[in-house]
Amino acid sequence: MEKYLIAVIAGTVSGFVDRWLMLRSDYRYYPTYPHAYLTHLALGFIAAGLGAVAIPALAKPDYVAVTFLVLAAQQFRDIRNMERETLSNLEKTKLIPRGTDYIEGIARVFEARNYLVILTALLNSAVVYSLGWQYVFLSAPLCFLLSLRLMAGSHIGDIAKIEAGQLHFDGSILKVNDVVIKNVGLPAEREKILREGMGVIIKPIDDNARLTLDAPGQRMAIIHDAVSILGSKVDVGEPHFAPLARKQIDQGYLALFMLANEPDLEYLMEIIKRVPVLESTRGTTLSSLYGRKAAD
Amino acid sequence: MDVAIKEFILAMVVLDAGKVQGGGCPVFHAENSQEQQKTSLYLARILDGVVHDLENGVLLICRH
Incomplete structure (x- = not known):
């Protein structure tokens, strides 16, 4: 198989798995299964794909592709708005509201997770491209651990x-x-x-x-x-x-x-x-x- | 943005009429504290308010 293709596939898969691991549906009842779950997995997949093609595109070298990547990355800023809007709309019918601070926090976390996915995909595709496909089994778990650690935050x-x-x-x-x-x-x-x-x-x-x-x-x-x-x-x-x-x-x-x-x-x-x-x-x-x- | 008057007195239920004067809310007189509590409970449920006690024989129903 083409070297580019293997790198892109490895990056996309690792990024997607990373998003899956960071997607939690717990007592906060958010995101709801299965619709919001699917939305976020799909967005995570797109983010992973974006991150994965960056290094092969640079190596090719295809600089136009890289500028498109920057454009596409802008789209992920809308995730925060999407989450904020949804949660704010739901707030009106809640007996005990979450409060705008909590909503803002959740929205930011959702946005940040996608950037972590892009980074994971980028790193893993770089590893596969430069070292060989075997090394992804080492770098991907490391990226997952790092992502989970970064997203943990502190508690009361x-x-x-x-x-x-x-x-x-x-x-x-x-x-x-x-x-x-x-x-x-x-x-x-x-x-x-x-x-x-x-x-x-x-x-x-x-x-x-x-x-x-x-x-x-x-x-x-x-x-x-x-x-x-x-x-x-x-x-x-x-x-x-x-x-x-x-x-x-x-x-x-x-x-x-x-x-x-x-x-x-x-x-x-x-x-x-x-x-x-x-x-x-x-x-x-x-x-x-x-x-x-x-x-x- | 919706503009609404929040935190205002909806009604008062008093044992001693002399404790309350004028004002912009209805004042209900009660014969005894039992009737006072019952009236204020009903008013609170009907008006979506909360009953507060001024500890001088005046109960007021307030919107929060």
Whole structure:
């Protein structure tokens, strides 16, 4: 077989497998199987094909083909818009919204994954073209591992300690430990909250983490993830049992209150630990001089 | 962008009429706290609001 052809095939296949490995359909219920799944696999295939032909085209040498590649790569910027649009439209009919920060984070991740696919395909086709087809079995798994590592990101469990909190009422004010959550008017609702509610304290480990948890977008993401697994007792037009995350304004830690269909405090704490830290809300005060000085 | 008035009082249910004056929302009088709670529960469900307690005999139904 032609040397070019083998390189292109090796690059395309490795890129496509890479996209498949990075495509997860988990508790966040996104992307949905099978339609969005197929869309992303198809786009991943196109991205892999793009990356795979770059090196053989340069080696041929076919510089016109390379300029076309650059043009085609521009198309992948639209993936972010596509994801953002879809998720924002779905947001209107959600009882517990994801929040724009979470949507933006998901959209960026989808875009970034395609660039990783292009890179994987490019590297593997280069390896096959220059060294021989056997070497792809070494380079491809390395690329997969690297992609998965790069896309992993950090979680709330890495930046905060999660502890169980005590729900109680101070008159009509609902509190988790010393953090005020909200005012509850009816005694029947107060009893229900005390009986079935759960309270969690999320304590940031440093000033960066405190600023991250400060962002309402990050709190919405935590609540959305918790609700999408454990369920909530919010209904259309009945928001009185809505889950809330409020800040202890002096110390900066968060208190989360929720009334779940599955009231398992232990699992709630595990779920919160696995919520991704959103790019757009990440606190970076410790990387500035005065931020470090103030954080004593 | 949709423009809407959020976080406003839809109605009040009071035991002591002297606690509330004027204002832009309907005020309901209740004979006792049982009737007060029942009325505010119904109003909250009908108006898609949440009941809050001012702890002075005034319950208010609020839209969030």
